[in-house]
Amino acid sequence: MFKKILIANRGEIACRVIKTAKSMGIATVAVYSDADRDAVHVEMADEAVHIGPPPAAESYLVAEKIIAACREAGAEAVHPGYGFLSERASFCEALEAEGIVFIGPKPKAIRAMGDKIESKKFASDARVNTVPGFLGIIEDADQAEKIADEIGYPVMIKASAGGGGKGMRIAWTRDEVRDGFDRARSEARSSFGDDRVFIEKFVVEPRHIEIQVLADGHGNCIHLGERECSIQRRNQKVVEEAPSPFLDAETRAAMGAQAVALAKAVDYQSAGTVEFIVDKDRNFYFLEMNTRLQVEHPVTELVTGIDLVEQMIRVAAGEKLRIAQDDVKLSGWAIESRLYAEDPYRNFLPSIGRLTRYRPPAEGRDGDVVVRNDTGVTEGAEISMFYDPMIAKLCTWAPDRLSAIDAMSDALDAFVVDGIEHNIPFLAALMRHPRWREGRLSTGFIAEEYPDGFAPVAPNDEERAVLAAVALAIELLRRDRLDRLCDRLAPHSGAVKTDWMVRLDDDYLPVQVVEGMISLPLEMDISVDGAEPVTVSSDWRPGEFVWSGKVGGRRVVAQLRTALNGTRIAWKGLSVYARAMLPRIAELDRLMPKKLPPDTSNMLLCPMPGLVVSINVTEDQEVKAGETLAVVEAMKMENVLRAERDLTVIKINAHPGDSLSVDAVIMEFE
Template identity: 45%
Template sequence: MFHTLLIANRGEIACRVAATARRLGIKTVAVYSDVDANAKHVASCDAAVRVGAAPARESYLLSDAILRAALETGAQAVHPGYGFLSENEAFAEACVKAGIVFVGPPASAIAAMGSKSAAKTLMDKAGVPLVPGYHGEQQDPNFLLQQADSIGYPVLIKASSGGGGKGMRVVTSRDAFQDALGSCKREALSSFGDDKVLIERYLQKPRHIEIQVFADQHGNCIYLFERDCSVQRRHQKVIEEAPAPGMTAARRQAMGEAAVAAAKAVNYVGAGTVEFIVEPDGRFYFMEMNTRLQVEHPVTEMITGLDLVEWQLRIAAGQPLPLTQEQLQFKGHSIEVRIYAENPDNGFLPSVGTLQYLDFPESTAFLNGPVRIDGGIRAGDAISTYYDPMIAKLIVHGEDRDQARARMVQALEHTRIVGVHTNVAFLRRLMTNQAFAEGDLDTGLIEQHRDTLLPAAVRATDQALVLATIAVLTEQGAQSRLWSDPWRDQSTWRLAGLAARQVMLVDGESVRTILVTGDGHTRTFELEGRKLLVSWTTQSDPQALAMQVCLSILGQQHQATVLRDGTAIQVFEPSRQTSLILTDPLAQAEQGTHTNAGGMTAPMPGKVIAVYVKSGASVKRGDALLVMEAMKMEHTISAATDGVVGEVYFAVGDQVAEGVELLSVQSEQNFNVAS
């Protein structure tokens, strides 16, 4: 076994590898970029080496810098994690030439599977079933259009290299093909340095099921069952579970044997994942092989009780597989959700900011425990535009799927994050969605249930408004106790008796007014004509900003966590989170209407990569105006209304901040008057 391991990655996977290495008595070395100098993964390792600036291409993707760090620290092996250099055959080969063990497959296997097109050709020869499509080298746009025509619409354009939903588009008609192709190629080039694509028939109601495989250096190869990754948005996995709902023993064996055949076809070594697309009738087709450990590997660990990172390290050290296929078995059911800094109500755009408050449910046993948290982010850390916006993975295990799902709902209810938009509430709705609960899964589940999974914003409940108001009163009461002068008391104390206290909270597009009368911790709250007799107790949370509130309204007891940061207030109740803003009516009046309804603003920080219009151009609602790139994904800014383009404030290549006005669109009438 190795004495020192360099982890060529960041975030939760670096923390995960460091934990297993420590248990095996292996010292670990972290690498970090300038913005990650104080990151959790750096603190998790025994030593750390700076490898460059914040952008991944100037740090984590610099193979020379990574190798230099390994040699300088005496590391015997490099664990690439996932992403970055994990599927880079040149890096794997460079490690071997430098006398350092690459914890992964040989460079030849990475190269064979690195191109989706080449891999499909290889799989066809190995007898692994393929989706009908074009997987060749010819990339002329007109030729690809002809291939799509012959396949029949809808088709899926997919980047030949990489994964994670990047460089993928579903095209439903011939007219939309060329624009989608151009977008895919730009995104693929930006993400993977290769703009090659393949074209496939887009299957209706397919499931995405993958098989975990492991192979050693002695010719042994096994499969560790399957994971269902069908619930996706933008072709990126949202929920993973093992075993797959409805999977029969016969189909599991057939898919497992096909996955092993795929691995053996490239003389694979180490951990890998063979991904299949599965039709409703059970027919399955090879999609791709990820030549690394997957983000969703914990669900396999939870049902098997095996540490897959430990297996990786042992195999890389030349040891044989710890178990044979016949010895493998699984128990119960596991579900994983990916908690992202993103806004589901705004097209799942990533959210950038500082995590002011981060509270997860209590994590239990690492393997086979009811709840597990894999994360590389701490309270106070920032989510930036440089890296993937995943905050953590929340994994649960149950005796069966129903119990696992119930545990996940409970775990999500105890997950509280402030500082960025997150998908936590969206994940809760997914867990309770009827189709998901019944195991009726396919890759279009989210789109099919948008109305219930992404409902329109609703007004804050009376209970949430009361809780927020209590936070305001409690903080003002604490401030008042600092003053010995009663005339500077901000509570409802008055010389001749008690006066009512008015609190105004911004709730979405409206302002809600709460009138509070009484003294102590039992008062009358009046909300829009409704009077509630309320009593409560509070307890400050050791973590900054938070207080626990035990509330009684009309004799009914409620528990909640309320966080206040300046004017922003977050109310966490068991089944929902409410965001409110404390407002000053005088300041509100002064601000008035200083918004530009015709302005198209940047939904997040990024770079302008395409501009489709000029000043004076007529546009229709929904027309594409420009394209931004952020976090290696493209985001199209479309016209919100019919009109004429006023000014375009940015050009291709410009970096823009979140919320800045990109261009303006005026009505035809207003534009003519202004002209």
């Protein structure tokens, strides 16, 4: 077994690999750029080597610097994680030339499966089901249009060297093919240094289901069941689960058999993933094979009990698999939510900045529920514009799917992140979405269910009652604390006024305390809007960011943030301004004028921190609705900003190459 390995990556995946290596008694070496000098993975490793400036192209993507770090630290092997150099055959060969082991597959498999065009040809020859398409090199947009016409719409335009949703476009018409071809090539060139694209048939109502394979260098290969990854945005996975709620035993066995056959055909050695598109009739088609550890591997580990990183290390060290196919048993259900630094209320645009608060829920087992949080950040860390915006991967396991979803809902509600925008509100709302809970999924789920983008959902009557009860409980304890601090009552009686009014945004609900005294832990009976009294209990203390307790026997976990004269409560994707008042104060509160936001309707504001790629209009130009105004790149994704109505450009404030902050004025209109 290896004595020391280097992790050629950063963030949560570097931390993940370090944890397993340490449990195996293997020393670890981290590498870091200037931006990651104080990163968690650097602190966790036994040693750390500096490899350059923040841009990945000058640090994490430079094979020579990784190899030099191996020499400096005396590392015997390299685990690449995912992304960066993990699927570059030349890197694997360069390591071998230096006598350093690559913890992953051999160059032959990487080359065969790493190129999407070649992998589909290979899969077709191996009699693996493939999607109809054109796998050759497409020279220009004219050829792309002709090919799309022959295949039939809709089609998917994809970067050959792509991944992570970059360099991908769906085209429903000839016009969209030309624009999508240009954008896909541009993104592919920027992200991968390779602008080749191919076109294939887009499967309507598709589900993205992948099979985890594991193979050694002695001819043994098994699969560890499937993961459903259909909840995606811009072809980027957001939520994954294992197993799939859609597959039956027969389809699972057939997909597993094809995945194993393909892995054996390329003499695969390590952990890998064969991805399939599955239609509504459970027909499945090969999509690609990822010759590396997947981001979503924790859900497979949770349902199988198999540490994939450990298996990768053992295989790379020349060991035989100790697990046979019959040993693989799927137990319970696991959900993974990817926490991204992005603003769900602004079409999920990236957000950067410092984590002023970062307090994830407690990990471990609590009864029948397991919580796991794979992360590479801590409070005070900075989310940089140079790297992927993922903050953490929050996972829950439970005996069945709905229990795992409910556990995820509570864990998300308890996950405190401040300082940047993040997608926890969206993930929390998703956990209560009826279609998600029923398992009726497709890769178009987000676009179909949120066609106008994600917006705060208005609470129903039952939820309003719960929020009102929580708001009153907060206010009673806050007032009690102030009374004690000010020594207004000595000794304090614990008595409480009975009649209250709770404001939830613009609604006012009468709330009555039926029975109980102010004490910790709190327990009292409350009636909301004349309904039957319910018992509210909690051990929450003023100043804590998470309220945890029960309302009418229902477990409630909600996040609290101080707002003007009140509290903002976030719960299950809901977000409301709440204020509990005495009735007379509520009468006066209704009379207070509202402050209106400034009018920016005649401005194009930069929706995220980013780099201006192009300005597509000129001053005094008349523009029609839907026309492109500018393109802004953020975190390697190009975002096209279009006119929402007919207008005339009167002033342009930004130019290509400019770095803009959020809400910077790009141009003004008449």
